[in-house]
Amino acid sequence: MLPKLDGFYVCNKIREKDPFIGIIILTARSQEADKIAGFSKGADDYVVKPFSPRELVARVESLFRRVSMIRRNNNEIFMYPFKVDFNSRKFFKEDKEIELTHIEFELLKLFINNPNRAFKRDEILNIIWGEDYIGSYKIVDVNISRLRQKIEDDPTCPKYIKSIRGYGYRWEIK
Template sequence: MDNRSRWNILVVEDEDPIRKLIKINLERDNFIVFEASSGEEALKKARATGIDVVILDIMLPGIDGLEVCQVLRKEFPGIGIIMLTAKSQDVDKIMGLEYGTDDYMIKPFNPLELLLRIKSLLRRMKISGGKEDTLVREPFSIDLYSQKLFKYDVEIELTPTEFSIIKIFIENPGKAFKRDEILNRIWGYEFIGDGKIVDVNIRRLRSKIEDRPAKPQFIETVWGIGYRWKA
């Protein structure tokens, strides 16, 4: 990511009033907004335009939001994705996160809260300091300039949220982090949602960096507290 003052947001929502409301509010805050009313249109615009964040509804005609999310995450690992859902069941939230979304919001929602979520996500996506600094915690290394993680010099593709979490761990080996502490550091104190978002992202991280995710060597569970990076 660069240090542009304006960011490209793709709003994927088949209900015109909701999509237009989101567009108006984001443009007031100086975002460049693209629109799509179907999954197929969303993928076409994402491929043709440099999109930074996608606001993605789950219930779409044709290809649904979960499948769109999966394709976007595969083709654009560094893109930010916030899922919109009219359902409140935990399974829907968790499914969205498992497919690679960074955050979610339940309809109906406050446009101001969505704006805060987008800004919080963009903070996680920005380059740290603009220097070619590297954090090393064998067998891992983190390139802070490109925001890339390597294991034995092989790149592991992470979402912006996953990168932010592992960066905190590698910077603080042996420190036990409470779930709320991780939530506040990554999503911000203004986050209003299910704390399970932390557990889902940890589980996703383990599946990418651990040789045996069921018996993690690096990200340990601290029972009754949260997680820590094994020193």
């Protein structure tokens, strides 16, 4: 109900400019079609009036936690506790640089650019080593293990690079 503008239009324009900014729509429109339109235009949450101030604060805090985890700045990604600089090919954990091999960096780049997406081992093999690579997909497991040794707090119980039994791996963001 903005004057002269449609809120869905504004939401869409904001999302085009910054895909990582948090957007909560506060509205009197309660129809399912309106909610779907809001989400399809890029809203992270949709709150119908009247609402409890405590509920709104909880929703804002939840969105803030998610949004503050991922920020892009040109050729850098900040994803607490990590920072990746693609131009210099440097990786940091809690502001401490961690040396990565070419393959480890490529794996990390694949995962960080696709958070929460599951990759099959052979898919990773084709993306990182190329479709003409001759050898076992176990090379993926070996390099994932090496990468975990460098970035995980406890490589035996990984928090970031999750194994999907019988399938492959996923970079997990909560």
